[in-house]
Amino acid sequence: MPSLGSIRRSFAPWDDPAAKPYISFKNVTKRFGDFVAVDNLSLDVYEREFFSLLGPSGCGKTTLLRMLAGFEEPTEGELYLDGQPLKGVPPHKRPVNMMFQSYALFPHMSVADNIAFGLKQDGMEKGARDERVAQMLKLVKLEEFARRKPHQLSGGQRQRVALARAVAKRPKLLILDEPLGALDKKLREETQFELMDLQQELGLTFMIVTHDQEEAMTMSDRIAVMDKGIIAQIGTPAEIYEAPDTRYVADFIGSVNTLEGKVVSSDESHVTIEGPDGRIVGGLRGSKAPADGQTVWFAIRPEKMQVSREKPAEAANALEGEVWDVAYLGDMTIINVKLESGNVVQAAMINRSRLVDDPIGYDERIWLSFSADSGIMLER
Structure with missing residues (x-):
């Protein structure tokens, strides 16, 4: 079977x-009064x-990480780290470090002292502590900034200091809550690859919370898309993008067109629907075809x-329409x-040439054409 994506x-x-999971949420529920932030959720990492929790504000992703870090206790269910139950274990006794969006650096301390702070609190001997700090400074490429204060650094440099401080204690797990949210777009893109390289070099387990879909797609081995305290889908970036389970997941990851229709026929790999936009043949989601007459949605990125002024002769699907808006984005x-x-x-048309x-x-009349395997039929 061909692979989805690269x-x-x-x-x-x-x-x-x-394989044994390193982190396990077993039927975890978290309530705040009458509000259910996490609803009977099970998850293995x-x-x-490099695992990402992705979803809109209020979907429960940060609450999950706070329970893992020990800042919240589950109302129901169990959490395990490396096979050990975490119930009742205080935050400072968990082999977990959490890096916040604000970075929370001490403004009166130098870069080196910020990195050394947790090691000093743990009672590490000064010689070993200085050696560890030097290793961390080299790792995040900030050796020449060791004596500077946080206000003398750029946003990206402060982010790297916070990261160095978080990994200096060699935690089994690093939790990152919107770690790149304060950075501008270009710096955020550069830092994403730095985080990936750092995670590979240190051999740590990373769990990251983000609402930025591109960030999750770039860095993650797998993504859990969350919705109202539950997990809508877990998969690799390619699986989430190319084979979403629902319209919610398809719409949350990237841009998507969904065309509604009723099933008129199906075979082992494709479904044909008839709807307001005409007859469409699309790929089958899963191994079981929907029943004839059932309402489904064809999702295509x-x-x-393909865009053309003339109707393509060989296209499996072709829709005619009028150009309503045009946005030039460069690429x-x-x-x-x-x-x-x-x-x-x-x-979306790729601008392959400058002119x-x-x-x-x-207001032009154009045709949109696409193959049957370019999109996927969704039942919900």
């Missing part, structure tokens, strides 16, 4: 029945995994649609197209 590396312990051009039904769908002889403009 493969970063062969690390995939979740596919090994013999493996050693050396904008970049998987691509986004075109919103109003179909005959009144539905507006989005197509375009005859660009598509507003």
Whole structure:
């Protein structure tokens, strides 16, 4: 079977029945009064995994990490780290460090003293402490800034100090709560790859909370998409993007067009639907086809649609419409197209050359075409 998306590396312990989870949430529920922040959730994370919790504000992702760090106790259920139950274990006795979005650096201390703070609190001998601090400074490439105070650093440099302080104690698990949220877009993108390299070099397990889908897609081995205290789907970035389980997951990760229709026929790999936008043939989600007459939704990403002024002769699917909006983004051009039904769908055209002889403009009649395997049929 062809792979979904590109493969970063062969690390995939979740596919090994013999692999033991490093972190386990077992039927965990967390209530704050009448509000259920986490609802009967079970989740396994493996050693050396870079795992992301992704979802909108209030979906329960930070509450999960706070329970793991020991700042909150579950109302129901159990948590395990490396096979050991965490119930009743205070935060300072857990082999876990948590890095917050604000970084929480001590403003009156130098970079080196900030990194050394936790080691000093643990009673590490000064010689060993100085050696560890030097290792951390080298690791995050801040050797020449050791004597500076936090206010003398850029946002990215402060982020690296906070990271060095978090990993200096060599925790089994590093928890990161929106760690890159305070950085500008370019620096955030650069830091994502630095975090990935650092995690690989140290061999640590990372759990990160983010609402930034691109951040989660870039860094993660796996992603858990959360919704109202439950997990909507867990998978690799490619699985989440190319084979979402529901319209919610499809819509939360990237841009997507969803076209509604009723099933008129199906086979082992494809489903044909008839709806307001015409007849569409699309890929089957899972091994069981929906029943004839059932309402389903065809989900397709904008970049998987081809744009043309003439109807393609060989296309499995073709929709005609009027150009409603055009947005030039540099690397691509986004075109919103109003179909005959009144539905507006989005197509993305890669700008492969600097100059375009005859660009598509507003109010033009165009065709959007796509193969049957470019999108997927969703039942909910």
